[in-house]
Amino acid sequence: MGKQLTVEQQFKNVLKEQNAYREAISLAQWDMRTKIPRKGVEQRSEVVGFLAEKLHLLETSDHVKELMDELKSTTSDEVLSKTVEVSLETYEKNRKIPNEEFKEYVMLQSKSESIWQEAREKADFSLFQPYLEKLVDFNKKFANYWGYEANIYDALLHNFEPGVTTKTLDKVFPKLRNSLTDLVDRVNQSDVKPDPSILKTHFPKQEQEAFSIEILNSMGYDFNAGRLDDTIHPFAISLNQNDVRITTRYDEEDFRMAVFGTIHEGGHALYEQNISDKLSNTPLATGTSMGIHESQSLFWENFVGRNEAFWASHYELFKKYAPKHFENVPLDSFYQAVNEVKPSFIRIEADELTYPLHIMIRYELEKALMNSEIEVKDLPHLWNEKMVDYLGIEPKSDREGVLQDIHWAGGDFGYFPSYALGYMYAAQINNVMMKELNMNDIISSGNFIPIKEWLTKHIHQYGKMKKPLEIIESVTKEQLNPDHLVKYLTDKYTRVYNL
Amino acid sequence: MGKQLTVEQQFKNVLKEQNAYREAISLAQWDMRTKIPRKGVEQRSEVVGFLAEKLHLLETSDHVKELMDELKSTTSDEVLSKTVEVSLETYEKNRKIPNEEFKEYVMLQSKSESIWQEAREKADFSLFQPYLEKLVDFNKKFANYWGYEANIYDALLHNFEPGVTTKTLDKVFPKLRNSLTDLVDRVNQSDVKPDPSILKTHFPKQEQEAFSIEILNSMGYDFNAGRLDDTIHPFAISLNQNDVRITTRYDEEDFRMAVFGTIHEGGHALYEQNISDKLSNTPLATGTSMGIHESQSLFWENFVGRNEAFWASHYELFKKYAPKHFENVPLDSFYQAVNEVKPSFIRIEADELTYPLHIMIRYELEKALMNSEIEVKDLPHLWNEKMVDYLGIEPKSDREGVLQDIHWAGGDFGYFPSYALGYMYAAQINNVMMKELNMNDIISSGNFIPIKEWLTKHIHQYGKMKKPLEIIESVTKEQLNPDHLVKYLTDKYTRVYNL
Known part of the structure; x- marks a missing residue:
C-alpha cells in the first residue's frame, strides 16, 4: 500500500x-x-x-x-x-441543470444542427423554427437555473464573456452602431471606388500557403507547437500549449480568404501557445473568454494584416509568391482593394467596417428573444428589417439572412456579442500598444516578435487567471470604451476613402 | 428512474x-x-x-x-x-499479472524504447543490454504466469498467433530455411544479374502518390473509409471499419519504397475495412492475428504487386506517372530489377526471397533466450553468426545487426514469427485462389475487386470470429504447409534468374 x-x-x-x-x-x-x-x-x-x-x-x-x-x-x-x-x-x-434536461438538450442540439443545415440549404426557416423554439425555451430555463441580476440574457452572456452584462453592452453598442452607420453612409458617398476585381486572379494554393507560412513565422507562431491545415471552415484549436493547430481555406481565385484567414487564426493560436507553463494541466490553460480571444485574432488580422504599413513593406514579398498579374497592380490600388467597404449579407464575409453591424443585429434579436419581447417566428422579417436599417440592403432569402450562422442551432445564445467586444478590445489594446511600441517600424520590419511579446506579457501568459474586463482594465487603464474602435475606423477609412 | x-x-x-x-x-x-x-x-x-x-x-x-x-x-x-x-x-x-509488476513493466518499455534508439544511433549494444535483460526477465515471468504446455516461448507466441506453438514452427521453419538458403545459393550463381540501378531516378512524390492511389483504388481500398498520409515508418491503423488509415514513405530517388509499401499497407487496410458490420463495437472487429494480417499485406505486395502479369499490364500506367527515364527501360529489365534477390542486413529492406531468413534468425534467438539457453550479452555475436550462416553476409555494426528492430525494446517477444507465418499463409491462400479465380486475367484487367471480394468472403468478414489456423484450414483445406511458399518462390525465381 x-x-x-x-x-x-x-x-x-x-x-x-x-x-x-x-x-x-x-x-x-x-x-x-x-x-x-x-x-x-x-x-x-x-x-x-x-x-x-x-x-x-x-x-x-x-x-x-x-x-x-x-x-x-x-x-x-x-x-x-x-x-x-x-x-x-x-x-x-x-x-444546476437537472441531468435529464441536460441529456435532452444535448440530443436537441445535435438534431437541430443537422436540421439547420437542411433548412439553410433549402432556405426554409419553417423547418428550423420548431427546433429553434425549443432551444430558446431551454436557454431561458437554464438562464433561470443559473440566475441573474438585471436581465435574463446576462446569464447567457456570462458563459462567453464573464463580467459583461446587457448593461455593459447597452452602454457601448448603440454608440458604436450609430457611429458606424454614419461612417458607412459617408463611405458610400465617396468618389473613391476601390476595385476588388484587381485582386481576383488564379493564385495556386501552394503559393498562398507559402506566403501564409511566412507571415505566421513573422508573427512568432511556433510550428514546432502547431500546424497549418486546409479546411472548409477555418478554425484554431488548442490541444495544449504545445500543440495549437490552425486551419485555413484556400480559394484559388481570391487569395484574401486564406491570407487574412490565416493571420486571424494565427492570432487565436498565439494566445494559446503563449499561456504560462505554470497553468499547464489546469483548466486555466486556455483563453479567458471568447471576446479576449477574438481581440487577438482581430488585432492581427485588421490592425496588422490590413494595415497600410504592412502592405507597404510586404507587397514585394507577396509578389514573390503571387501570380505575375500583380506586377501590374500598384500598391495604392491593392491596399484600397483589400480595404473595400461594401455592405454584404454574410457576416463572415463582411469587411472590417460593416462587420460590427452584423453583430448588433444578432445581439438585439437574441436579447429580445430571451426577454420574450419577440417570438422565434418573427425572426426572419425582423432580421431583414434590421439589415435594411443598419446596412441598407435586404436579404433575398433566409439562407443569406437569419439562417446563415450555426450558433443558434448549437444553442449558443450570448456568443455573438463577443465578436464585437473583441473588436473593441482590440482597438483599445492597439491604442495602448501604439504608445509603448513603435508599431510602424515593427510592422515595416517584417519581424512582429516584439508585438507577440507585448501581447504575451500583458495578456497571453495569464490564460484564465484574469477575467476579461480585468485584462482590459489592467492593460488599458480604462473601462471598455468603444471610442477607440470608432476612432480607428474613422481615421482609417477617412484616408482610404478620402472623406 | x-x-x-x-x-x-x-x-x-x-x-x-x-x-x-x-x-x-x-x-x-x-x-x-x-x-x-x-x-x-x-x-x-x-x-x-x-x-x-x-x-x-x-x-x-x-x-x-x-x-x-x-x-x-x-x-x-x-x-x-x-x-x-x-x-x-x-x-x-x-x-494474472500483478498490478505493480505491470506498471513497472510499462515504464520499463517506454524507457527501453528511448534507450534502444540511442543505442542504435551509437551502434552500442552495451547501452541497451541491461534494459533488454530486464525485458527478457519480465517476459519469462509473464509467460510463467500465463502458463504453457511444452515450451515457455509458446506463452508468448500465443499473444500474437493464438494456436501456433514452437512445435508448429519447428515443423515448418527448418524446412523453409533450408529450401530458401539453397535457392538463394542458386540465385547467387546465376548469370542473370538484374540491374536495380535502372530504377533509380528522380520521381517526384506527387506522381508516386498519384500512381499509388490508382493502385489502391484498383484493389478496392475505400477512400471514403480511410486516407493515405506520408510518414517515416509506414503503417496501417484501424479506428473502426469505417476509418482505416494507411501511410507510406516517399523516397524521391527510389519509387519502390512508396509503391510496394502502399500496396502492402493497403492489404492490411482491406482486411480491416471489410470486417462484417455485425462485429462493430466488439473486440472482434479487427484482424484475428498478426500472422493473418501479414498474410494479407504480403499477398497484395508480393503475389499481386511483384507479379509478372501485374507489371506486364500496369507498366504503361506506371509510365504515365513516372519520369521520362522509364521510356528507355524495357519491361523485362524493369520486372527483373524490382525482383532482384540480394542478401542484405536490414529486414525491412530485404527482398521477397531472403526476407524469411531474417525472421528465422530472430525466432531462433528469441526461443533460445526464453529457454535460458543463451544470454542477452551473447546476442550480438550470435546474430552475426547466423547472418553469415543463412545469408552469407556479416553486419559491420550492431546498428545493422541486432539493434535494427524496435520489437524487443517494446517487449514484443513472440511477434517476429508472424511475419514468416503470414508469408506461408499468403502462399497457401494464393494456391487456393489460383484454382478458384482466373488470377492472370484479373491482375491484367487492372480491376482487382474480385480478389478483394474473395478475401472478404473467406477471411476479412470474420474478424476475430475465427482463430488464425481455423481460417487457414477452412480456406485451404489443409494445415499450415510451407511447401506452397517454397514452390512459389522456386517457380518465380527460377524464371526470373533463368535457373
Whole structure:
C-alpha cells in the first residue's frame, strides 16, 4: 500500500484526468474537421459524446466538489486557488441543470444542427423554427437555473464573456452602431471606388500557403507547437500549449480568404501557445473568454494584416509568391482593394467596417428573444428589417439572412456579442500598444516578435487567471470604451476613402 | 428512474465504452506518427497512457467479469458468445499479472524504447543490454504466469498467433530455411544479374502518390473509409471499419519504397475495412492475428504487386506517372530489377526471397533466450553468426545487426514469427485462389475487386470470429504447409534468374 495522497495531490490527479479527456476530445474534433473520411463521422460523433460525458462526470463529481471545498479554504497557492474557483464555477453551473434536461438538450442540439443545415440549404426557416423554439425555451430555463441580476440574457452572456452584462453592452453598442452607420453612409458617398476585381486572379494554393507560412513565422507562431491545415471552415484549436493547430481555406481565385484567414487564426493560436507553463494541466490553460480571444485574432488580422504599413513593406514579398498579374497592380490600388467597404449579407464575409453591424443585429434579436419581447417566428422579417436599417440592403432569402450562422442551432445564445467586444478590445489594446511600441517600424520590419511579446506579457501568459474586463482594465487603464474602435475606423477609412 | 438494464445491455454498454477508448487511442497514435508537432509529443504520451489505463481497467473489472460469466452460460448469440470468450481471455491474461509488476513493466518499455534508439544511433549494444535483460526477465515471468504446455516461448507466441506453438514452427521453419538458403545459393550463381540501378531516378512524390492511389483504388481500398498520409515508418491503423488509415514513405530517388509499401499497407487496410458490420463495437472487429494480417499485406505486395502479369499490364500506367527515364527501360529489365534477390542486413529492406531468413534468425534467438539457453550479452555475436550462416553476409555494426528492430525494446517477444507465418499463409491462400479465380486475367484487367471480394468472403468478414489456423484450414483445406511458399518462390525465381 502506498502513502495516502493529500487532498491537493488528489485534486491534481483529477485535473490531469480532465485534461487528458480535453485533449482527446480536441484531437477528435480537429480530425473530424480536417482529416476524417466521410464514413467515419458517425462513429466518431459517438466517441466524442462518450469522452465529453466522462469529462462532464469528473467536472460534476461530489467527491471532486469535496476536494475543492477543502482546498478553497486551505490553499495559499495562487494558481491552485484560481483553479479551484474556476472549477467550482463549472461545477455549480453544470449541477444546476437537472441531468435529464441536460441529456435532452444535448440530443436537441445535435438534431437541430443537422436540421439547420437542411433548412439553410433549402432556405426554409419553417423547418428550423420548431427546433429553434425549443432551444430558446431551454436557454431561458437554464438562464433561470443559473440566475441573474438585471436581465435574463446576462446569464447567457456570462458563459462567453464573464463580467459583461446587457448593461455593459447597452452602454457601448448603440454608440458604436450609430457611429458606424454614419461612417458607412459617408463611405458610400465617396468618389473613391476601390476595385476588388484587381485582386481576383488564379493564385495556386501552394503559393498562398507559402506566403501564409511566412507571415505566421513573422508573427512568432511556433510550428514546432502547431500546424497549418486546409479546411472548409477555418478554425484554431488548442490541444495544449504545445500543440495549437490552425486551419485555413484556400480559394484559388481570391487569395484574401486564406491570407487574412490565416493571420486571424494565427492570432487565436498565439494566445494559446503563449499561456504560462505554470497553468499547464489546469483548466486555466486556455483563453479567458471568447471576446479576449477574438481581440487577438482581430488585432492581427485588421490592425496588422490590413494595415497600410504592412502592405507597404510586404507587397514585394507577396509578389514573390503571387501570380505575375500583380506586377501590374500598384500598391495604392491593392491596399484600397483589400480595404473595400461594401455592405454584404454574410457576416463572415463582411469587411472590417460593416462587420460590427452584423453583430448588433444578432445581439438585439437574441436579447429580445430571451426577454420574450419577440417570438422565434418573427425572426426572419425582423432580421431583414434590421439589415435594411443598419446596412441598407435586404436579404433575398433566409439562407443569406437569419439562417446563415450555426450558433443558434448549437444553442449558443450570448456568443455573438463577443465578436464585437473583441473588436473593441482590440482597438483599445492597439491604442495602448501604439504608445509603448513603435508599431510602424515593427510592422515595416517584417519581424512582429516584439508585438507577440507585448501581447504575451500583458495578456497571453495569464490564460484564465484574469477575467476579461480585468485584462482590459489592467492593460488599458480604462473601462471598455468603444471610442477607440470608432476612432480607428474613422481615421482609417477617412484616408482610404478620402472623406 | 429508468428500467433496469439486462446483463446483455450492460455488457454491450461496456463494449461501447471500450471501443470509444480504443478509437481515441488509435487516433492519438495515428496523429503522433503523422501530424503531431514536435513539442506536443510529451503531453500526448501521457494522454495515451491515461486512456490505455482506462481501457485496461474496463477489461479487468470484476463487475465486467461477472457480466461475462453470466452471459457465457446463458447467451445463444454467436457473436456475443465469441465476444465474451475473447474478452474473458483478455481478462484472464491481464489479471494474472500483478498490478505493480505491470506498471513497472510499462515504464520499463517506454524507457527501453528511448534507450534502444540511442543505442542504435551509437551502434552500442552495451547501452541497451541491461534494459533488454530486464525485458527478457519480465517476459519469462509473464509467460510463467500465463502458463504453457511444452515450451515457455509458446506463452508468448500465443499473444500474437493464438494456436501456433514452437512445435508448429519447428515443423515448418527448418524446412523453409533450408529450401530458401539453397535457392538463394542458386540465385547467387546465376548469370542473370538484374540491374536495380535502372530504377533509380528522380520521381517526384506527387506522381508516386498519384500512381499509388490508382493502385489502391484498383484493389478496392475505400477512400471514403480511410486516407493515405506520408510518414517515416509506414503503417496501417484501424479506428473502426469505417476509418482505416494507411501511410507510406516517399523516397524521391527510389519509387519502390512508396509503391510496394502502399500496396502492402493497403492489404492490411482491406482486411480491416471489410470486417462484417455485425462485429462493430466488439473486440472482434479487427484482424484475428498478426500472422493473418501479414498474410494479407504480403499477398497484395508480393503475389499481386511483384507479379509478372501485374507489371506486364500496369507498366504503361506506371509510365504515365513516372519520369521520362522509364521510356528507355524495357519491361523485362524493369520486372527483373524490382525482383532482384540480394542478401542484405536490414529486414525491412530485404527482398521477397531472403526476407524469411531474417525472421528465422530472430525466432531462433528469441526461443533460445526464453529457454535460458543463451544470454542477452551473447546476442550480438550470435546474430552475426547466423547472418553469415543463412545469408552469407556479416553486419559491420550492431546498428545493422541486432539493434535494427524496435520489437524487443517494446517487449514484443513472440511477434517476429508472424511475419514468416503470414508469408506461408499468403502462399497457401494464393494456391487456393489460383484454382478458384482466373488470377492472370484479373491482375491484367487492372480491376482487382474480385480478389478483394474473395478475401472478404473467406477471411476479412470474420474478424476475430475465427482463430488464425481455423481460417487457414477452412480456406485451404489443409494445415499450415510451407511447401506452397517454397514452390512459389522456386517457380518465380527460377524464371526470373533463368535457373
